[in-house]
Amino acid sequence: MKRILITGALGQIGTELTQRLRKDYGIDKVIASNRTEKAGAVAKEGLYENLDVLDGAALHRMVKRHRVDTVIHLASILSAKGEEMPQKLWEVNMQGLYNVLEVSRQEELKVFFPSSIAVFGAQTPRTMTPQVTLQRPGTIYGVSKVSGELLCDYYHTRFGVDTRGVRFPGLISKEAMPGGGTTDYAVHIYHEAVSRGAYTSYIARGTRMDMLYMPDAIQGVVQLMETDPDRLHHRNAYNITAMSLSPEEIAAAIRKRIEGFEITYEVDPVRQAIADSWPDSLDDSVAREEWGWNPKFGLDEMTGDMLEFLKNKKMSEGEGFFGV
DSSP, rough: OOOOOEETTTHHHHHEEEEEEEEEEEEEEEEEEEEEOOSSSGTTSSSSOOOOOOOOHHHHHHHHHOOOOEEEOOOOHHHHHHHHHHHHHIIIIHHHHHHHHHHHHHHHHHEEEEEGGGGOOTTTSSBBBBBBBOOSSSSSHHHHHHHHHHHHHHHHHHOOEEEEEEEEOEEOSSOOOOOGGGGGGHHHHHHHHHHEEEEEESOOOOOOOOEEEEEHHHHHHHHHHHSOGGOOOSOOOOOOOOEEEEEEHHHHHHHHSTTTTTTOOOOOOOHHHHTTSSSSSSSOHHHHHHHHHOOOOOHHHHHHHHHHHHHHHHTTTTOSSSOO
């Protein structure tokens, strides 16, 4: 990767990935883009342009203007929000990816496409879900991600486009709030713990889902994109994970550091139904074998880092906090 375009760069993943890639490759080598500009350092501290990925011509002009050789395509609508607007999700997620792949075919670009645990469904093996298994998702988001995996495979085998991707589990970030996913509670719980010492979960007690701390997720993207292509056999997309967690397990880890932290439950039936259709845990052995995937953060390490960061942030902003 020499000149990198990131779509959806102001989202949860894009915020931290843009910062990491600018640090690794140079601030003038990474072009951040988003449909609309938001407040934050990513849009202010380096190259940034507004871009709607549905405008294929504008995307192509941007690629040529900045002499891009790699596209990190993050622009999408997520699972819970997608159930509210399935037609719009299909348009954004599928037409956006098609535009990226077409430009990449014409300009010989490398492409990263993030898939998701949402590609699996109720008929998929729930425990240690294999790399290759039945994919019958029950959400429009999951359907778009399965379709995206297949489309990336097609562009690789038919046109030779260097497509690569991972299936992200729930992502937990300290830098940016999530944007409408089913696993968002695993971010909100830390913010609420520091702010008021309590959290009301929309996911039921005992519901296990795979999770990944954002620093590990970012390292995984960079590592995969830097791997010799001859080592990659599955490409689109690799299972990756670090921990399988339930809400009460996260709460217990928080309680070790915030005495008296309380969790209650008001289950959202839409998000709960989505969570119930996903696996409890993923088998990421193929990613470990083919490109050395190896996450560093478990629940305790992540919890300590999250709470310390949020406490310091509140102190710097002159706000009070419940106690860490």
